[in-house]
Amino acid sequence: MARKVLIVDDKANVRVLVADYLRAEGYEVISAENGKVALRRARQEKPDLILLDIMMPEMDGYEFVRIYRAESSTPIILLTAKLEELDKVVGLELGADDYVTKPFGMRELVARIRAVMRRVSPGEADNLAGKVLRAADVMLDQNSHTVKVANEPVSLTPSEYDLLAILMATPGRVYTRINLLERTQGVAFEGVERTIDVHIHNLRQKIEPNPSKPVYIETVPSVGYRFSAE
Numbered sequence: 001m002a003r004k005v006l007i008v009d010d011k012a013n014v015r016v017l018v019a020d021y022l023r024a025e026g027y028e029v030i031s032a033e034n035g036k037v038a039l040r041r042a043r044q045e046k047p048d049l050i051l052l053d054i055m056m057p058e059m060d061g062y063e064f065v066r067i068y069r070a071e072s073s074t075p076i077i078l079l080t081a082k083l084e085e086l087d088k089v090v091g092l093e094l095g096a097d098d099y100v101t102k103p104f105g106m107r108e109l110v111a112r113i114r115a116v117m118r119r120v121s122p123g124e125a126d127n128l129a130g131k132v133l134r135a136a137d138v139m140l141d142q143n144s145h146t147v148k149v150a151n152e153p154v155s156l157t158p159s160e161y162d163l164l165a166i167l168m169a170t171p172g173r174v175y176t177r178i179n180l181l182e183r184t185q186g187v188a189f190e191g192v193e194r195t196i197d198v199h200i201h202n203l204r205q206k207i208e209p210n211p212s213k214p215v216y217i218e219t220v221p222s223v224g225y226r227f228s229a230e
Contacts, residue, residue, distance in 0.1 A: 002028040003117060006047035008038040008064070009079060010056040018051065021106045022113075035059025042068060049113060050076045054091065062094060069095035075116045075158045079104075092198040097159040099195075115184070116158065133168040135229035138207060138216060140168055149207050159184065160203045163196070167217060167227035176224040200225060 005027050009015050012033070019029040030045050032038035036059045042050065050068075054061035065076060078091045078099035088099050097116050100109055133140040137150045140161075147154045147164065156164065162184050167175065175183075177196040204211040218228050 002026055003048040004028040004030065004045065005113065006038065006042055006045065006050045007031040008033075008035065008050065008056070008061070009053040010034055011053075014053075014079075018106075018109070022110070025110055027113075035061065035064035038064055039068060042072070042074070047074060049116060050074060051079055051109075051113075052076055052096070053079045054087065055081065062090065065091065065094040065096055069157070073155065073157050077112055077116060089194065089198055092195060093202065095157050095202070097157060133165065135168055135171055135227065136216065138164075138168065140165055147207070154206050156203070156206060157199075159199050160206070163199055164203060164207070164227075167225065171227045171229035174220045174223055174226045179224065196225075 005022055007015050007018050007022075007029060008031070009018075010033050015031045015033070019031060022029050030041055030047065032041050034056045038050070038052070039059070041047075052061045052064060061078060061080075068074070069076075075098075076096045078088070078096045079102060080087060080091070080099055081102040088101075091099060098112055100112055131142045133142070139148045139151075141147075142165070145161070147156055147161065163180060166180065166183050180196050200217060201211075204214050204217055208214045208216055216228060218226050220226055
């Protein structure tokens with residue numbers, strides 16, 4: 001069954017160009033010209049992934065992520081013409097999974113889509129499907145794709161879930177940011193190591209007793225991150 005992608009962009013030529021290419025790659029495509037229309041279409045159509053422009057009339061991409069992320073963990077890739085690092089970080093902090101800077105090549109876009117899709121496909125992430133990972137009060141169940149902390153369910157985005165699964169699979173092992181990008185995306189695109197920092201920050205907000213003093217996901221200065229089971 002074809003994966004369904006929702007393209008959200010106020011420029012009709014961008015929607016048509018991307019839609020034609022993705023259809024040729026075997027995806028089912030739906031589209032919306034702004035965040036308000038996208039919310040309606042996403043709720044009705046239940047896409048597998050959303051490509052989302054940031055600067056749009058009616059409702060911009062940031063507001064869409066803010067609202068929709070509270071309802072769904074569907075992967076979101078930002079399509080941004082902005083070059084400032086802060087703009088990208090804001091989108092990631094709100095719950096987006098990745099971003100592509102305009103102008104982008106179609107091959108890169110499809111590679112990003114496939115990488116993010118792998119994170120939510122059973123059996124494709126680190127061959128951990130079927131395993132239940134436990135450490136301290138944290139439990140990650142690959143069968144049901146769920147996470148609990150102190151026996152309470154925690155809702156994670158696909159990127160957050162994938163990072164946690166990788167870290168919990170080998171407690172104590174230190175991963176560099178490049179390691180984590182390659183493990184989650186298959187390749188470290190355009191030096192977006194900052195993406196990992198933002199996802200780790202969001203993950204800590206959800207699983208740590210005190211996010212400002214993390215006890216599960218530890219920072220190894222000048223190196224990267226590791227999961228502590230102590």
